[in-house]
Amino acid sequence: MRSPQDELLELEQRSLRRELRWVGSEQDREILLDGRQVLNFASNDYLGLASHPEIVAAMKSAVDEWGAGSGASRLITGSMSPHRNLENTIALLKDCEAALSFSTGYAAAVATVSGLMRKGDTVILDKLAHASLIDGARLSGATVRVFPHNGLAKLERLLDSSVRESGRVLIITESVFSMDGDVALLDEIISLKKKYGALLLVDEAHGLGVYGERGLGLIEHLGCGDDVDIHMGTLGKAAGVAGGYIASSQSIIDLVVNKGRAFIYSTAPPPAQAVAATKALEILTSGEGRERTEKLWSNIEKLTSMLSVVRKLTPSSAIIPWMVGEVDAAVELSNRLLESGFFVPAIRYPTVPRGTARLRITVTANHTEADLSRLAEVLIGSEDR
Numbered sequence: 001m002r003s004p005q006d007e008l009l010e011l012e013q014r015s016l017r018r019e020l021r022w023v024g025s026e027q028d029r030e031i032l033l034d035g036r037q038v039l040n041f042a043s044n045d046y047l048g049l050a051s052h053p054e055i056v057a058a059m060k061s062a063v064d065e066w067g068a069g070s071g072a073s074r075l076i077t078g079s080m081s082p083h084r085n086l087e088n089t090i091a092l093l094k095d096c097e098a099a100l101s102f103s104t105g106y107a108a109a110v111a112t113v114s115g116l117m118r119k120g121d122t123v124i125l126d127k128l129a130h131a132s133l134i135d136g137a138r139l140s141g142a143t144v145r146v147f148p149h150n151g152l153a154k155l156e157r158l159l160d161s162s163v164r165e166s167g168r169v170l171i172i173t174e175s176v177f178s179m180d181g182d183v184a185l186l187d188e189i190i191s192l193k194k195k196y197g198a199l200l201l202v203d204e205a206h207g208l209g210v211y212g213e214r215g216l217g218l219i220e221h222l223g224c225g226d227d228v229d230i231h232m233g234t235l236g237k238a239a240g241v242a243g244g245y246i247a248s249s250q251s252i253i254d255l256v257v258n259k260g261r262a263f264i265y266s267t268a269p270p271p272a273q274a275v276a277a278t279k280a281l282e283i284l285t286s287g288e289g290r291e292r293t294e295k296l297w298s299n300i301e302k303l304t305s306m307l308s309v310v311r312k313l314t315p316s317s318a319i320i321p322w323m324v325g326e327v328d329a330a331v332e333l334s335n336r337l338l339e340s341g342f343f344v345p346a347i348r349y350p351t352v353p354r355g356t357a358r359l360r361i362t363v364t365a366n367h368t369e370a371d372l373s374r375l376a377e378v379l380i381g382s383e384d385r
C-alpha cells in the first residue's frame with residue numbers, strides 16, 4: 001500500500017508539493033508573509049475591500065446583534081434575516097427572480113451543479129472551468145463533456161449530440177478565467193445555447209468588481225443577463241468577504257434548496273458574514289466602488305504598458321499570467337521575486353495544464369504606481385538572465 005509519505009515525496013520530486021504560507025497581517029497591498037514584509041500581487045481582493053473600514057464595522061456590529069454562529073443548516077435554524085437580506089440584494093442586483101447564498105463559492109458550484117443535474121443529463125464545461133465546477137459535475141452523475149477553451153465548434157458538436165438524449169443539458173463557463181485572465185465568448189455561447197435549448201451557468205468569480213457599469217461582471221457589461229440561466233459567483237474575491245451565490249429563476253433556486261447536498265447538509269455561514277457581504281455589495285456597486293474599479297483598470301494598464309518592453313500582454317482582467325512553461329523555472333522565478341519583496345505565486349499542474357506553469361500576477365486598486373514600477377523592473381530584469 002502506498003504511504004502518505006511516499007506520495008508526498010513523489011510530489012516533491014516533481015516540484016508539485018504545495019505548502020501553506022502564513023500571513024501575519026490583514027489583507028492589503030502589503031502583507032507580512034512568513035514573517036517578511038512583501039508587496040502582495042497574489043490576492044483576489046481586486047478592489048481592496050477586504051480591509052474596508054465600513055465593511056469591517058458592519059461585520060462587527062452584526063456580531064453584536066446576531067451572535068457568532070447560525071446554529072444549524074439553512075433548512076433548520078440557519079436561515080436568518082441577514083441571509084435573506086443578502087439573497088434579496090443579489091437577486092435585485094442581478095435582476096433575477098431569486099438568489100441563494102452559500103458558505104463559499106466552492107460550495108455554491110458543487111451544490112448547484114450536483115443538485116440540478118443527474119444521471120442521464122449532460123454537463124458541458126469549458127476546459128479551463130474551475131475545479132469546483134468540475135467537482136459538481138462529477139458528483140452529479142451526469143455525463144461530463146469538455147470543450148477546448150472557448151472552442152465553439154466543439155461546443156456545438158457536443159450540444160448537437162447531447163440534446164438528442166432526453167436529459168437536461170447544462171453548459172458551464174467562467175466569465176473571466178481564473179488562471180489566464182481572459183474572457184469567455186459569451187455572446188457566441190449564448191447563441192449556441194439558444195439554438196440547442198440548453199441551460200447556461202456562468203461563474204463570475206473574477207468578473208465581479210472588474211466589469212460592468214455597476215461592477216456586477218461581464219454579463220452586465222455585455223447586457224446578456226436574461227440569456228444566462230444561472231449566475232454564479234463568490235463574495236470572497238472582489239467583494240472582499242466570503243461566501244458564494246447563485247441568482248436564477250425561483251424554480252431553479254428551489255430545486256437547489258431541495259437537492260443541493262452541499263447546501264442542505266452544512267451549517268449556514270455566520271450571519272455576520274452575510275451582513276458584511278451585503279455591505280460589500282452595496283459599496284462595490286456605489287460611486288466609490290466604481291472609482292475603485294477605474295483605479296484597478298488604470299493600474300492594470302500601467303503595469304502591462306511598463307512590461308511591454310519585454311512582452312506584449314493584452315490584459316482583459318486583473319489577472320495577468322506571466323507564462324514560464326516548466327514548473328521548476330516558474331517556482332524559481334517566484335522565489336526570486338519573493339527575495340526581492342514581491343509575492344507573485346507560481347501556478348502549476350494540476351491547477352493549470354502541464355507545461356504551462358506561470359506566475360499569476362494580480363493587480364488591485366490599492367497598488368501604487370511605485371509598487372507597479374518596482375515589480376515591472378524586477379520582471380523585466382528576469383527576462384535578461
Ligand SMILES: *Cc1c(COP(=O)(O)O)cnc(C)c1O
Binds near residue numbers: 109206242
Ligand atoms: C475562487 C473560485 C471559486 C470558489 O469560490 P470560493 O468562494 O473561493 O470558494 C469558484 N469559481 C471560480 C472561477 C473561482 O476562481
